[in-house]
Amino acid sequence: MKGQLSLDFYISILVFILFSMYIVLQLVNIIPTYSREVNVQALRSEAYQVSELLINDPGKPIDWYSGYADNQINRIGLSNHTIYVIQRAPGDYVLSNLTNVVSFAKITTLNSKCRIPGGYNRLKSWLGITDFQFILTLNDSSGNNLLTCLPPTIDARSTKISVDRIVSFSDNRYGVLSLQVW
Amino acid sequence: MNNKGVVAIIELIISLVALFVAYGILFPGFSYQNRWGDASVIIKARDIILTTDRIGTLYNYSFNATHLQPFLNNVVKQNLVSWTETAGTFRSSITVACNCTVNETAFLIYWIGKVHVNDRDVTIDFVPTTLDNIYPFSDALLIVGYKNTNPYIQQIRDYMKSGNGVVEIVDFPTAASVDSDRVQTEIFGIGSQVAVPVPTYDEFMIPAVGVTSDIKYTPYKYFYHLPVTMKGNALTPCPAGCGNCPYPTILRGDFTMRTRNYSIWICNSTGVLIDTNGDGSADNSYSAGNSFSLVDGGTPYNFKLNYVESNTTIDISFRPVFQFTNFINSPQNVQPLPNPLSSRILVRGCTAGCSQTKPGVILNSSVGNVAWMANFSSQGWPAPAGHDHMELIASLLLWASNKNAQQVSLGNVKTGFLTSYINAVNKDMYEAYKFNLGLGFPF
Numbered sequence: 218m219k220g221q222l223s224l225d226f227y228i229s230i231l232v233f234i235l236f237s238m239y240i241v242l243q244l245v246n247i248i249p250t251y252s253r254e255v256n257v258q259a260l261r262s263e264a265y266q267v268s269e270l271l272i273n274d275p276g277k278p279i280d281w282y283s284g285y286a287d288n289q290i291n292r293i294g295l296s297n298h299t300i301y302v303i304q305r306a307p308g309d310y311v312l313s314n315l316t317n318v319v320s321f322a323k324i325t326t327l328n329s330k331c332r333i334p335g336g337y338n339r340l341k342s343w344l345g346i347t348d349f350q351f352i353l354t355l356n357d358s359s360g361n362n363l364l365t366c367l368p369p370t371i372d373a374r375s376t377k378i379s380v381d382r383i384v385s386f387s388d389n390r391y392g393v394l395s396l397q398v399w
Numbered sequence: 400m401n402n403k404g405v406v407a408i409i410e411l412i413i414s415l416v417a418l419f420v421a422y423g424i425l426f427p428g429f430s431y432q433n434r435w436g437d438a439s440v441i442i443k444a445r446d447i448i449l450t451t452d453r454i455g456t457l458y459n460y461s462f463n464a465t466h467l468q469p470f471l472n473n474v475v476k477q478n479l480v481s482w483t484e485t486a487g488t489f490r491s492s493i494t495v496a497c498n499c500t501v502n503e504t505a506f507l508i509y510w511i512g513k514v515h516v517n518d519r520d521v522t523i524d525f526v527p528t529t530l531d532n533i534y535p536f537s538d539a540l541l542i543v544g545y546k547n548t549n550p551y552i553q554q555i556r557d558y559m560k561s562g563n564g565v566v567e568i569v570d571f572p573t574a575a576s577v578d579s580d581r582v583q584t585e586i587f588g589i590g591s592q593v594a595v596p597v598p599t600y601d602e603f604m605i606p607a608v609g610v611t612s613d614i615k616y617t618p619y620k621y622f623y624h625l626p627v628t629m630k631g632n633a634l635t636p637c638p639a640g641c642g643n644c645p646y647p648t649i650l651r652g653d654f655t656m657r658t659r660n661y662s663i664w665i666c667n668s669t670g671v672l673i674d675t676n677g678d679g680s681a682d683n684s685y686s687a688g689n690s691f692s693l694v695d696g697g698t699p700y701n702f703k704l705n706y707v708e709s710n711t712t713i714d715i716s717f718r719p720v721f722q723f724t725n726f727i728n729s730p731q732n733v734q735p736l737p738n739p740l741s742s743r744i745l746v747r748g749c750t751a752g753c754s755q756t757k758p759g760v761i762l763n764s765s766v767g768n769v770a771w772m773a774n775f776s777s778q779g780w781p782a783p784a785g786h787d788h789m790e791l792i793a794s795l796l797l798w799a800s801n802k803n804a805q806q807v808s809l810g811n812v813k814t815g816f817l818t819s820y821i822n823a824v825n826k827d828m829y830e831a832y833k834f835n836l837g838l839g840f841p842f
Binding site for chain 2: 225228232236239250251254258261265315316317318358380381382383384385389390391393
């Protein structure tokens with residue numbers, strides 16, 4: 218009987234192969250889902266960071282809306298820097314951390330800059346966005362649209378991540394800034 | 400029978416079962432869970448609080464949840480359940496359990512049933528209670544008139560466990576009535592004092608500057624900032640000195656301090672005529688925000704007209720430095736324990752030069768906020784109460800009242816998140832408090 222394999226051995230090999238195949242198939246299914254979820258999480262994180270930059274950063278220069286050439290603007294933000302200057306002592310001013318207050322002038326300027334040809338891509342570079350697209354809207358509490366910025370073409374099939382931020386204006390009204398990224 | 404094959408098959412079956420079990424444990428069904436939904440709710444709550452603060456409505460929303468709801472409906476598109484809590488300041492609706500008579504209760508409600516401070520109405524409701532069964536849904540207990548409280552020490556302690564305070568307006572008949580009463584010695588921290596001369600006037604002991612932990616700080620601040628309501632109650636011809644008031648007949652009321660009445664005529668929302676020297680004629684016209692003085696015995700006492708709510712109601716606050724005509728008439732003097740020179744004395748009666756003092760209000764906070772106040776009435780309570788006495792009582796009650804967050808019933812919330820924010824306002828009085836906004840998923 219030398220050289221012959223036993224039935225036990227065949228069965229063991231069969232069980233081993235079946236389980237190995239099962240594990241491989243599971244991994245093949247899991248890895249794309251996992252990878253997609255990781256990408257979505259990264260997008261959510263980016264969307265939040267961009268929304269935070271928009272509503273709580275005044276941009277650089279802080280008065281970027283007032284007649285600067287595009288190549289002089291390093292970063293844009295909608296935060297209203299004009300009302301959060303506090304005086305520590307005569308002649309000694311400092312920016313206070315007054316969050317969630319946005320400037321009408323900056324909103325208007327951003328809106329117009331986005332609408333000119335190439336404006337969307339310029340806006341992306343000012344926000345430091347390189348690898349995803351976005352749609353930005355801002356409506357006041359009465360439903361009036363104050364800002365819409367979107368790319369020339371929108372991929373309708375892609376999964377879009379939304380972040381809504383509630384903001385106030387300097388005239389004591391409020392609105393909702395919505396950012397969709399994909 | 401040869402059974403060799405049977406054992407191998409049993410081993411095989413056992414191995415297969417073991418493999419499946421191990422696989423189930425090591426490789427459970429894959430699901431990727433994130434808490435982005437929770438995070439977005441927390442971000443939303445923070446944005447809501449910051450935005451309402453920026454647009455100047457947070458204080459209103461903090462104390463009036465029905466005003467907050469339309470705002471939430473406008474900015475929160477998700478189906479979320481919301482609730483709010485405030486802590487660290489007096490509530491907008493304060494219930495005081497009082498062992499008062501019906502007459503005393505009516506007086507208290509008339510004088511201090513509502514105060515308007517920092518643009519919010521604070522109602523102080525007085526409900527009858529007994530000391531052996533203190534009304535549990537109240538924020539403070541007011542004891543009026545002498546009573547042997549020793550049998551009720553446990554009830555009062557239990558009542559104070561949830562943050563409620565106690566104010567008593569009591570004169571003691573004998574030294575033993577103070578010293579043998581454990582409520583007085585252990586909770587109020589007072590004991591009998593040897594006789595001192597009858598004071599000629601009563602004054603505040605000023606808290607240490609910049610030391611908010613000083614027990615006197617808050618009631619002292621309340622007294623000098625809390626607007627007390629005065630109502631016009633008699634339609635009279637416009638008095639001499641009527642000035643620009645266009646109405647021939649207007650409502651007159653009496654503002655009473657230092658046992659003297661000063662007539663005030665409420666012309667309209669911008670014009671209030673005040674008899675500042677008690678001679679019966681209007682000396683000047685004031686509008687909301689103006690300061691004025693009332694003169695008694697040649698000494699001016701300072702006030703501020705905080706609000707003209709309507710042509711029937713105005714709100715006036717006291718301003719430093721105010722002295723009461725002496726209201727400490729107790730046959731038995733009391734003093735704080737253990738140190739007679741304790742910093743717990745809020746008001747003291749003085750003879751000339753204040754060489755000898757007689758406590759009129761003693762605070763304690765070793766158990767909770769409690770205050771003993773001398774019974775200011777020499778003619779049967781509440782007479783001769785004035786706005787000065789009532790302002791003092793209101794200040795003590797607000798200081799003693801429960802300032803913990805009220806528990807909210809959250810029956811239909813599956814998961815919720817509470818976002819806290821420290822807010823401060825300073826219109827009539829500096830008021831800092833903690834605001835909690837809760838947002839949760841209903842399913």
